[in-house]
Structure formats: C-alpha cells, structure tokens
Amino acid sequence: MAAAGAHPQHPQRAILEALLTDLYASPVRVDTWGRLEPWAVARATLRGAVAVPRSVVVKWVRSCPGGTRTEPWRLRAELAALRFLSDDLGLSLAPRVLAADLPKGLLVLEDLAPRTALDHLLRRDGAEAHADRLAEFARARGALNAATAGHAGIYRARRTSLGPVDPPSDHVGRFARFRHEAYGHATTLGAPLTGPVESELGAALAELSEPGPFLALSNGDAEANNVLLHESGPADARLIDFESAGYTHALADAVCLHVPGPAWMTVGDPVATGLAGHYRRALADGVPEAEDDRRYGFGLAAGCVFWAIARLQRFALLDARAPGDDSRPQLVETLEAAARTADSHRALPHLAGWARRTAGVLRRRWPDADLDFTDPAAFPPYTARR
Structure with missing residues (x-):
C-alpha cells in the first residue's frame, strides 16, 4: 500500500515520504505536490517533526520510452556534483542534497524559493x-x-x-x-x-x-x-x-x-x-x-x-x-x-x-x-x- 499522501499519478510522493521518514526517524507526510513542468521536478510541502523542512524540491529519472533525459547517469552526476560542492568544498553556490535514492531514481534537494x-x-x-x-x-x-x-x-x-x-x-x-x-x-x-x-x-x-x-x-x-x-x-x-x-x-x-x-x-x-x-x-x-x-x-x-x-x-x-x-x-x-x-x-x-x-x-x-x-x-x- 502507498504511504499516506501518495497519489497513483505521482509514485515519487510515496518514495519521498519513505525516504524522509527514514532520514528524520519520524513520520513525514507530503501535503502538496506541484509538478514543475516540463521537467521531471516537483516542489513538495511537508508535515513532520520540527527538523523537517517546510518544502523540498524533488528530481527523478524520466521513464518514458524514447524520451529525452532518461539516462540514469544524469542523476548520479547531479548527486556527485552537489555533494562535492557542499560536503567537500563547503560552498553554498547550489542547492544542498537532503536525501537520495539512486536505485529508485530520486533526489531530494533544498528548496531555494522564493528565488x-x-x-x-x-x-x-x-x-x-x-x-x-x-x-x-x-x-x-x-x-x-x-x-x-x-x-x-x-x-x-x-x-x-x-x-x-x-x-x-x-x-x-x-x-x-x-x-x-x-x-x-x-x-x-x-x-x-x-x-x-x-x-x-x-x-x-x-x-x-x-x-x-x-x-x-x-x-x-x-x-x-x-x-x-x-x-x-x-x-x-x-x-x-x-x-x-x-x-x-x-x-x-x-x-x-x-x-x-x-x-x-x-x-x-x-x-x-x-x-x-x-x-x-x-x-x-x-x-x-x-x-x-x-x-x-x-x-x-x-x-x-x-x-x-x-x-x-x-x-x-x-x-x-x-x-x-x-x-x-x-x-x-x-x-x-x-x-x-x-x-x-x-x-x-x-x-x-x-x-x-x-x-x-x-x-x-x-x-x-x-x-x-x-x-x-x-x-x-x-x-x-x-
């Protein structure tokens, strides 16, 4: 069964809830899910413990056959680059990665709004x-x-x-x-x-x-x-x-x-x-x-x-x-x-x-x-x- 707040059209919601629930060691629920078209990106608002951010940006690997930007290496490149900048060099020039599940093709990033x-x-x-x-x-x-x-x-x-x-x-x-x-x-x-x-x-x-x-x-x-x-x-x-x-x-x-x-x-x-x-x-x-x-x-x-x-x-x-x-x-x-x-x-x-x-x-x-x-x-x- 999908986690609470999941929607059959957005299976990434369920993955996100499970990933963040594990990260913060307490239940995290998605309140809203807004797809940022035309990209495989969404902004999700969250409910959870005090440490849980109010919103995050989610990126995933497209799965449409014959479509563009469906290569799994793209997510690996983004994860490596963003963690290199923040964790290895201590820079704040890009969003921080909050969580990642590469087998399921998902990255959870810091929400940079209202930029x-x-x-x-x-x-x-x-x-x-x-x-x-x-x-x-x-x-x-x-x-x-x-x-x-x-x-x-x-x-x-x-x-x-x-x-x-x-x-x-x-x-x-x-x-x-x-x-x-x-x-x-x-x-x-x-x-x-x-x-x-x-x-x-x-x-x-x-x-x-x-x-x-x-x-x-x-x-x-x-x-x-x-x-x-x-x-x-x-x-x-x-x-x-x-x-x-x-x-x-x-x-x-x-x-x-x-x-x-x-x-x-x-x-x-x-x-x-x-x-x-x-x-x-x-x-x-x-x-x-x-x-x-x-x-x-x-x-x-x-x-x-x-x-x-x-x-x-x-x-x-x-x-x-x-x-x-x-x-x-x-x-x-x-x-x-x-x-x-x-x-x-x-x-x-x-x-x-x-x-x-x-x-x-x-x-x-x-x-x-x-x-x-x-x-x-x-x-x-x-x-x-x-």
Missing part, C-alpha cells in the same frame, strides 16, 4: 531592468569555476563511486565530437574547414581538451534559466541543474555571456555592460591565469567558436523550417557573435573569418534571417527567441 530563475525576469522585464541580477549571474559562474579549479581528483573519485561516467559528459568528448560533425555541414554550405581554418580548429580543440589551470567544474548548461536569485534585495544566486556536470574548460561557462544560448536571439555586448569583467574577476580569484590576456582571450574565443559549431549541427533542421522561424536568425547571430568575440581578443582570426563567411551564406540562403543584430532598438540584449 526565481533569471531568464523569467529577463523575459518579463528586459535585461536593462535586471543588470544587477545579470552581474550576479556572471559572478556566480566565475565563482563556481574558481572554487572548483584544482579539485578534479576529489570530484572524480566521488563521481566514479556512484557508477560509470557517461562518455559524452567527459570534458574532452564534449568538444571533439563537434569537430568531426562540422566538416560535413561546412562543406554543404560552401565554407569548408580547410587550410589555416582547419589548423586553428585543431588548436582550439587542443585548448578546450587540455585546459590546464582552467580545468573546472561546470553544470554543463551555463544559461540564465539555471540560476535562481531573489527578485529584490541581495540576489544571493544559486546555480541549479547539474545533470550534465563535469570538469571542463572554465571558459566554456563564459560563452553564454558572449554568444546567444538556445533561448536568446542576442545577448548584447558583455564588455560594455560589464558582465565579461564580473565573470573574469571572479574566475581570477581561483585561477590567476585568467588575468593573462592572451591565454584568457584564446580560451574564450575557442569556447565561443566551438559553441557556434555545435549549434551549426542544427542546420538541416532549420533549413527545413518555414521562413520567419526565429531559430534561423539566431544561428546567424551565434556565428557572428562568436566571430566578434574572437576578433575582440585577437584570437583565431581564420576561424572567426570562417564563422562570418558561414553566417553570410546563411543570410543569403535565408533572407528572413538577414537582419541587423547590432541595432539595439530592434534587438536589445537578451531578446528572447520565440
């Missing part, structure tokens, strides 16, 4: 209204990288103790696979990766695959939807969603400040707004090499170009869509923003030129995507993709 996701604020009010929150986001990302640099061995020991590590989550694999896929797409578009471009692509991959002092923990999805902060007063940011966590080049986490992520058409000029400086200063607290302009610029340019290459893998999908789909101009701006970042740091000039040429090909192929993204009236920072 809210930064992307919600940006969509609702625009970037200008939340410049301070954006700055806190940039600092939090830099602080995560700074605090975890040099501790890869501790993290990996914790992670491997929970089970096999999925190869795509390895920091080398994240970049190397895009290099091989890029050749076909580039040739199809008439912008082949040959000569000096190919040489710089190899150098960029070498930088990202062997980060040296820039090797740091990332949650694997450094975007504004994965930071929660207070809407008023001190922001007190917390980073969330560590399902794809792993050690990688720290500057891969700075890419989102310079190049549009999946949700945005534009991100503006992070140097002019100060976001680039906030991230870099926070990173330099733990990675002094971040103060070296050449090393920093080369790593950042490599990360931005490889992100653009990764997004270029969607070309065939976008080419089949009807004119006017926002994903088309988004891809154009992704390539051009990566080129601008490389230019500003005087790094990877041939790759930057290739990115601009490829964007030009797409502008001609998709007239609906031939837009002026540098016009702040038409495309202010953090213009959302519909």
Whole structure:
C-alpha cells in the first residue's frame, strides 16, 4: 500500500515520504505536490517533526520510452556534483542534497524559493531592468569555476563511486565530437574547414581538451534559466541543474555571456555592460591565469567558436523550417557573435573569418534571417527567441 499522501499519478510522493521518514526517524507526510513542468521536478510541502523542512524540491529519472533525459547517469552526476560542492568544498553556490535514492531514481534537494530563475525576469522585464541580477549571474559562474579549479581528483573519485561516467559528459568528448560533425555541414554550405581554418580548429580543440589551470567544474548548461536569485534585495544566486556536470574548460561557462544560448536571439555586448569583467574577476580569484590576456582571450574565443559549431549541427533542421522561424536568425547571430568575440581578443582570426563567411551564406540562403543584430532598438540584449 502507498504511504499516506501518495497519489497513483505521482509514485515519487510515496518514495519521498519513505525516504524522509527514514532520514528524520519520524513520520513525514507530503501535503502538496506541484509538478514543475516540463521537467521531471516537483516542489513538495511537508508535515513532520520540527527538523523537517517546510518544502523540498524533488528530481527523478524520466521513464518514458524514447524520451529525452532518461539516462540514469544524469542523476548520479547531479548527486556527485552537489555533494562535492557542499560536503567537500563547503560552498553554498547550489542547492544542498537532503536525501537520495539512486536505485529508485530520486533526489531530494533544498528548496531555494522564493528565488526565481533569471531568464523569467529577463523575459518579463528586459535585461536593462535586471543588470544587477545579470552581474550576479556572471559572478556566480566565475565563482563556481574558481572554487572548483584544482579539485578534479576529489570530484572524480566521488563521481566514479556512484557508477560509470557517461562518455559524452567527459570534458574532452564534449568538444571533439563537434569537430568531426562540422566538416560535413561546412562543406554543404560552401565554407569548408580547410587550410589555416582547419589548423586553428585543431588548436582550439587542443585548448578546450587540455585546459590546464582552467580545468573546472561546470553544470554543463551555463544559461540564465539555471540560476535562481531573489527578485529584490541581495540576489544571493544559486546555480541549479547539474545533470550534465563535469570538469571542463572554465571558459566554456563564459560563452553564454558572449554568444546567444538556445533561448536568446542576442545577448548584447558583455564588455560594455560589464558582465565579461564580473565573470573574469571572479574566475581570477581561483585561477590567476585568467588575468593573462592572451591565454584568457584564446580560451574564450575557442569556447565561443566551438559553441557556434555545435549549434551549426542544427542546420538541416532549420533549413527545413518555414521562413520567419526565429531559430534561423539566431544561428546567424551565434556565428557572428562568436566571430566578434574572437576578433575582440585577437584570437583565431581564420576561424572567426570562417564563422562570418558561414553566417553570410546563411543570410543569403535565408533572407528572413538577414537582419541587423547590432541595432539595439530592434534587438536589445537578451531578446528572447520565440
């Protein structure tokens, strides 16, 4: 029989009650269960002893056949990363894990409410209204990288103790696979990766695959939807969603400040707004090499170009869509923003030129995507993709 408060549509409720009853050595009941769509996440309010929190956030492994994010390793990665941050490093940059049942595919996390996701604020009010929150986001990302640099061995020991590590989550694999896929797409578009471009692509991959002092923990999805902060007063940011966590080049986490992520058409000029400086200063607290302009610029340019290459893998999908789909101009701006970042740091000039040429090909192929993204009236920072 299911525990009191369980519901046949939410078997995780019964697992949660049993798990917390055992943890607190006294009965714990779920009062309310609110699914946070579209994710396999819920917020539960609880009844129990004084020590029992009023509410928790519950994450579980999806079980739908053929669905996305159904891999069991995702929960292991999140559990390892969050306990590494809180238990091994004593950091409060992410939610604490209160309980876990990996065989049943369930994590119970600290509820960070009333914090809210930064992307919600940006969509609702625009970037200008939340410049301070954006700055806190940039600092939090830099602080995560700074605090975890040099501790890869501790993290990996914790992670491997929970089970096999999925190869795509390895920091080398994240970049190397895009290099091989890029050749076909580039040739199809008439912008082949040959000569000096190919040489710089190899150098960029070498930088990202062997980060040296820039090797740091990332949650694997450094975007504004994965930071929660207070809407008023001190922001007190917390980073969330560590399902794809792993050690990688720290500057891969700075890419989102310079190049549009999946949700945005534009991100503006992070140097002019100060976001680039906030991230870099926070990173330099733990990675002094971040103060070296050449090393920093080369790593950042490599990360931005490889992100653009990764997004270029969607070309065939976008080419089949009807004119006017926002994903088309988004891809154009992704390539051009990566080129601008490389230019500003005087790094990877041939790759930057290739990115601009490829964007030009797409502008001609998709007239609906031939837009002026540098016009702040038409495309202010953090213009959302519909």
